[in-house]
Amino acid sequence: MKLGLGAIHEVTEEKLKFAKQFGVDHIVVHTPDLSGDGYWEFMDLLRLRTLVESAGLKLAAIENIPRSYYDKVRLGLPGRDEQIENWCKTLRNMGKAGIPILGYDFHLVGVWRTEKSPRGRGGAYISSFDYERVKDAPLPAKDSYGYDLVAGAPLALAGEMTEEEMWDNYTYFLKAVIPVAEEAGVKMGLHPDDPPVPILGGTVRIFRSIDALKRLIDIVPSDYNGLEFCQGTVAEMGADVIEAIRYFGSRKKIFYVHFRNIKGTVPKFDEVFIDEGDMDMFKAMRAYKEVGYDGVMIPDHTPGVVDDTGWGHRGRAFALGYMKALVQAVNSLP
Numbered sequence: 001m002k003l004g005l006g007a008i009h010e011v012t013e014e015k016l017k018f019a020k021q022f023g024v025d026h027i028v029v030h031t032p033d034l035s036g037d038g039y040w041e042f043m044d045l046l047r048l049r050t051l052v053e054s055a056g057l058k059l060a061a062i063e064n065i066p067r068s069y070y071d072k073v074r075l076g077l078p079g080r081d082e083q084i085e086n087w088c089k090t091l092r093n094m095g096k097a098g099i100p101i102l103g104y105d106f107h108l109v110g111v112w113r114t115e116k117s118p119r120g121r122g123g124a125y126i127s128s129f130d131y132e133r134v135k136d137a138p139l140p141a142k143d144s145y146g147y148d149l150v151a152g153a154p155l156a157l158a159g160e161m162t163e164e165e166m167w168d169n170y171t172y173f174l175k176a177v178i179p180v181a182e183e184a185g186v187k188m189g190l191h192p193d194d195p196p197v198p199i200l201g202g203t204v205r206i207f208r209s210i211d212a213l214k215r216l217i218d219i220v221p222s223d224y225n226g227l228e229f230c231q232g233t234v235a236e237m238g239a240d241v242i243e244a245i246r247y248f249g250s251r252k253k254i255f256y257v258h259f260r261n262i263k264g265t266v267p268k269f270d271e272v273f274i275d276e277g278d279m280d281m282f283k284a285m286r287a288y289k290e291v292g293y294d295g296v297m298i299p300d301h302t303p304g305v306v307d308d309t310g311w312g313h314r315g316r317a318f319a320l321g322y323m324k325a326l327v328q329a330v331n332s333l334p
């Protein structure tokens with residue numbers, strides 16, 4: 001198991017130093033601003049990797065492509081073939097630039113929480129989700145990342161899609177891109193839909209169960225088709241987390257891990273500190289070790305603590321330290 005730091009949108013000297021100081025070797029960059037026109041250019045990707053490596057770190061993955069780059073793909077609209085072609089260009093350029101993993105998701109309204117309040121331990125700010133409060137909320141114009149939900153298309157389209165249509169759009173996309181991912185040597189890992197509920201903002205969400213994750217790996221069997229395994233989201237599903245680690249880990253389908261703990265499951269959960277959630281994180285870490293997982297793990301969302309920064313340096317440092325101790329602990333098991 002390798003530890004890393006993610007949720008880094010802009011690779012600054014300060015972030016790299018932070019990672020280095022807390023003793024991790026890997027960086028996951030989140031939707032970098034690479035000024036590409038529908039795809040990312042080789043030189044921009046190469047510069048990004050070089051920047052990370054100049055600090056003595058490795059660029060383990062890029063997480064998420066700008067959502068406008070594949071809005072038509074997700075909705076199955078005319079123009080999707082061009083976007084798929086661009087996705088393939090990005091994959092080829094990533095491969096040439098030596099960036100081995102692309103994390104992505106395939107839903108319409110992004111990550112959604114209903115509250116962020118100081119209800120956490122000692123008044124820490126935690127984010128929470130309560131499906132009751134947003135079940136019937138209408139389709140927003142922008143997703144929760146702030147991007148236009150469906151650039152240039154009637155919003156209603158997204159709201160009218162059925163689950164099977166969403167699966168069709170996904171299948172069409174996956175069959176087109178995975179062969180190119182193989183050629184390029186870039187693994188594509190899907191992040192399950194967070195929160196994993198059937199409908200949000202009037203749009204369907206298909207990756208909300210273990211069965212759905214199994215289905216996606218069967219659509220195109222390939223070493224390059226797998227998961228950005230968000231343990232927090234799997235816990236939100238109410239699924240058996242250890243079982244899921246064993247199932248996907250033993251099949252080498254976990255490309256990297258979001259190591260997060262929560263309290264509750266959908267319809268209602270809180271994102272608490274890593275040491276106080278429902279999941280025994282030691283057991284989880286042991287399961288990764290037992291299946292021979294050798295990829296990167298990064299902290300995911302963490303509660304906001306006293307005097308923390310907007311990015312959450314203190315919260316992330318706590319999670320990282322905890323993870324480091326867990327890795328040492330499982331590695332010292334007989």
Ligand SMILES: [Mn+2]
Binds near residue numbers: 232
């Ligand atoms: Mn996650």
